[in-house]
Amino acid sequence: MNKTRKIVVFGQTDSRQCQHQVETLQNAGAEVVCYFPQLNHGFPEWSWHDSGKIIWGEQTISFDEIHSVLCYKRPLLAPGESFFSRTSSAKHKMDWQHWYHESLAQRDRHDTIMGWIYTFESRGKPIYNPQKAMVISENKPLQLQIMREAGCTLPETLITNNPVQAKQFMEHLEHVIAKPAAGGALTINPKQLQEEELVHIRRSPAIFQQRIYGKDLRVMVLDNRVISCVCVCVPEGTLDFRGDKDYEEGSATYQHHTLPDDIQKICIKIAKNMGYRFCGIDIKLTDDNGYYFLEVNSSPIYLDVELKTGDAITQQLASALLS
Numbered sequence: 001m002n003k004t005r006k007i008v009v010f011g012q013t014d015s016r017q018c019q020h021q022v023e024t025l026q027n028a029g030a031e032v033v034c035y036f037p038q039l040n041h042g043f044p045e046w047s048w049h050d051s052g053k054i055i056w057g058e059q060t061i062s063f064d065e066i067h068s069v070l071c072y073k074r075p076l077l078a079p080g081e082s083f084f085s086r087t088s089s090a091k092h093k094m095d096w097q098h099w100y101h102e103s104l105a106q107r108d109r110h111d112t113i114m115g116w117i118y119t120f121e122s123r124g125k126p127i128y129n130p131q132k133a134m135v136i137s138e139n140k141p142l143q144l145q146i147m148r149e150a151g152c153t154l155p156e157t158l159i160t161n162n163p164v165q166a167k168q169f170m171e172h173l174e175h176v177i178a179k180p181a182a183g184g185a186l187t188i189n190p191k192q193l194q195e196e197e198l199v200h201i202r203r204s205p206a207i208f209q210q211r212i213y214g215k216d217l218r219v220m221v222l223d224n225r226v227i228s229c230v231c232v233c234v235p236e237g238t239l240d241f242r243g244d245k246d247y248e249e250g251s252a253t254y255q256h257h258t259l260p261d262d263i264q265k266i267c268i269k270i271a272k273n274m275g276y277r278f279c280g281i282d283i284k285l286t287d288d289n290g291y292y293f294l295e296v297n298s299s300p301i302y303l304d305v306e307l308k309t310g311d312a313i314t315q316q317l318a319s320a321l322l323s
Helices: 016-027 081-086 097-122 130-138 138-147 163-172 196-204 261-274 301-307 313-322
Strands: 006-010 031-035 047-048 053-056 060-061 068-072 157-160 174-178 206-210 215-222 224-232 253-256 278-285 292-297
Touching: 006 016, 006 097, 016 031, 016 301, 016 313, 053 301, 068 097, 068 292, 068 313, 097 130, 130 138, 130 215, 130 261, 138 157, 138 206, 157 163, 163 174, 163 196, 163 206, 215 261, 215 313, 224 261, 224 301, 224 313, 253 301, 261 278, 261 292, 301 313
Parallel strands: 006 031, 006 068
Antiparallel strands: 047 053, 053 060, 157 206, 174 206, 215 224, 215 278, 224 253, 278 292
C-alpha cells in the first residue's frame, strides 16, 4: 500500500473493544483519528472551518483526506451519566433550568458531531455504519417490521402502552417477555409485575413478546457476509444471556454454530435492508431447529467471542475499512 489510509473512529474512551479496533487499524498501517462523542464535558478545543478542515485538540484533518469512518458510538442527544454525577451534591442540585441549559449544550455538541458524520457520508466515504442505519438500531419497532419483511420468523409480538391489552396478551400466551420499545435494558418476565406496576407502561410503550426457549445465537455480518456465528453458553432457562452472571463477569463460553444457507441469506438480507455494513444479530434456536430472530445491533459487543473462539472479527472489520 503506497499511501497511508487515514481512518476516523468515533469511539468510546473506556471500551476495550474500541481500543482493540484502533490498535488493529494502526498495526495494519492506518493513521487513526479518534473522536469520543460520548464525552459530555472535557472536550478539547475544536473547530470546523468552512474550507472542510476540522481541528480537534492538536489534530487537524480535512474531509478529503479521510478514507473511511468507523462509528463505534453515536454522540448522546441528552446529558449522560457524568452530568448527573456532577450535580449530585446539595450545592449543585439539579433543577429544571439547570437541566434545560445542559440539554441545549449537549444538543449543540450532538448536532455538530453529527454534521461531521453526515458530511463524510455525503462525500461518499465508507461509513461503518451509516447514521440512518444507526438510528434504525435504536428503533426496535422499526427493526421488527424490517425483519418481518425480510422473511424472518419472529416471536408473537405486541407493542403497547395499554395495560389492559398487555395483560390480555400475557393471558393469551403461557410464556412472555417484555423490554423497552427503544431497547437498552435487560429483558424481564412481565408476569412477575404487580398490577400497579404494569400501569406504568402508560408513560412509555413497551414490547411484549412470546418467550422462545432455546439456544442463544450471536451472528456477525460484515459487507454481505456472515463472518461469525456462535452459541452463547448460559444456563438453561436464562431469560436474557446479557444478565447471566458468567456473561457479565466475562467468563462465558461459546461454541461455533453453522447456520443453514437460507438463514445466512436472511441475515445478509436484514443487514442490507437496514443499511448496515457491519452488525450483530441475535437469534433463538429451538430444539426443533426453528430460528427465531430477536434483534439487530449496529455496534455489537463481540471482543470476548473473538478472544475465546479465534474468530478474526476485528481483523476483518479493519480490512474492510482499509480496502
